[in-house]
Amino acid sequence: MIQKGSVVGISYVLTNPKGEELDRADREEPFQYLHGAHEMIPGLEKALAGLSVGAKKQVTVSPEDGYGNPDPKLVKKIPKDVFPKDFPIKAGIQFEADLGGDGNGMVYTIKEVGESVTVDGNHPLAGQTLNFQVEVMSVRKATEEELSHGHAHGPDGDHDHSH
Numbered sequence: 836m837i838q839k840g841s842v843v844g845i846s847y848v849l850t851n852p853k854g855e856e857l858d859r860a861d862r863e864e865p866f867q868y869l870h871g872a873h874e875m876i877p878g879l880e881k882a883l884a885g886l887s888v889g890a891k892k893q894v895t896v897s898p899e900d901g902y903g904n905p906d907p908k909l910v911k912k913i914p915k916d917v918f919p920k921d922f923p924i925k926a927g928i929q930f931e932a933d934l935g936g937d938g939n940g941m942v943y944t945i946k947e948v949g950e951s952v953t954v955d956g957n958h959p960l961a962g963q964t965l966n967f968q969v970e971v972m973s974v975r976k977a978t979e980e981e982l983s984h985g986h987a988h989g990p991d992g993d994h995d996h997s998h
């Protein structure tokens with residue numbers, strides 16, 4: 836049963852209220868996470884608690900329990916010459932930068948290009964209601980190492996240690 840300290844593998848299809856697919860994890864390549872470690876959005880984690888392998892569930896997550904509501908302060912207008920000469924300044928392009936000047940780099944998406952460039956640092960899914968069709972593929976106890984790291988490790992025990 837899924838509880839705090841479980842390493843869970845799920846397959847899912849994520850759609851928006853219009854029924855457009857935004858993301859998916861197939862049954863052959865499930866998404867793995869450590870339950871209770873805030874590795875995934877709270878609304879989905881809550882809905883999965885107590886489920887067992889094979890359980891299927893339709894979960895609707897509000898923006899508050901998902902990626903939050905967009906913060907208007909994260910939408911900024913910046914001059915074109917801030918970008919490197921060879922940078923493709925086009926709507927939809929994403930880049931990482933510390934525009935707030937607080938030492939924390941964030942991912943921004945270019946929204947509009949005019950005299951200046953409008954960029955948005957909100958998560959692309961902020962403000963959206965998310966529908967997940969989930970199936971629980973695996974549940975196991977986390978290892979000591981995973982618990983101390985606060986995340987699930989892959990099948991070979993190796994993973995990106997950039998954290």
Ligand code: ZN
Pocket residue numbers: 984986988994996
């Ligand atoms: Zn680790």
